[in-house]
Amino acid sequence: MSRLRERTTPCDEFRRLARRVTLLLAAEATKDLPVAETEVDTPLERARVRRLSSRVVAVPVLRAGLGMLDAFLELVPQAEVGYFGLERNEETAEARRYYEKVPKDLASAVVFLLDPMLATGGSAQMALDGLGGLGAVQVRLLSIVSAPEGVAHLSEVAPEAIIFTAALDRGLNDRKYILPGLGDFGDRLFGT
Ligand code: PRP
Ligand code: URA
Numbered sequence: 001m002s003r004l005r006e007r008t009t010p011c012d013e014f015r016r017l018a019r020r021v022t023l024l025l026a027a028e029a030t031k032d033l034p035v036a037e038t039e040v041d042t043p044l045e046r047a048r049v050r051r052l053s054s055r056v057v058a059v060p061v062l063r064a065g066l067g068m069l070d071a072f073l074e075l076v077p078q079a080e081v082g083y084f085g086l087e088r089n090e091e092t093a094e095a096r097r098y099y100e101k102v103p104k105d106l107a108s109a110v111v112f113l114l115d116p117m118l119a120t121g122g123s124a125q126m127a128l129d130g131l132g133g134l135g136a137v138q139v140r141l142l143s144i145v146s147a148p149e150g151v152a153h154l155s156e157v158a159p160e161a162i163i164f165t166a167a168l169d170r171g172l173n174d175r176k177y178i179l180p181g182l183g184d185f186g187d188r189l190f191g192t
Helices: 011-030 067-073 124-135 148-157 185-189
Strands: 035-041 046-052 055-062 083-088 095-101 109-114 139-147 162-168
Touching: 011 067, 011 083, 011 109, 011 139, 011 162, 011 185, 055 067, 055 095, 055 124, 067 109, 067 148, 067 185, 083 124, 095 124, 124 139, 124 148, 148 162
Parallel strands: 055 083, 055 109, 109 139, 139 162
Antiparallel strands: 035 046, 083 095
């Protein structure tokens, strides 16, 4: 987290670190998923093993959430993947949805919304509304840096969503950026 925050950290290192933090978050957020017992043959004998038994859907929020997707799929390779494209207006900080392609009938799935920054919570609320409209009832948000304002907002408008975050920061500035934060995650990830 210290190198992710540091303003001089170059893009390639930023990507590696985003991936590493996401692996840790994803391990925590998936550890109670239901498993089913089964058996496999090792070279020596039968072994009882456990496999994930629930349907898992990962939904990265474009753009910045793309920096979390590979790590999530490394841990849960069988996950289905959907996308929401959301962008905050630079003046008002209000989110606008410009793209959506998400698997349907989400009632049976555990859905992992991947968005590294939870600032005002407007983007996450929009994504959670969209997922709710597709039937999702179990949604977990994986965020790398969160502001208390965003957490409070989501606990009001979407109390059933569970938030996993690597850092809970101090607050927002007047442009709705997280302090101390790490700046604009999408710009740092993609070098824009
Ligand atoms: C960032 C971030 C979140 C959103 C958080 O995306 O990835 O989606 O801001 O802010 P909020 O909680 O106040 O809604 P941004 O709109 O900058 O788009 P980008 O990923 O394309 O850079
Ligand atoms: N989006 C970002 O990328 N950074 C912030 O601090 C807030 C929203």
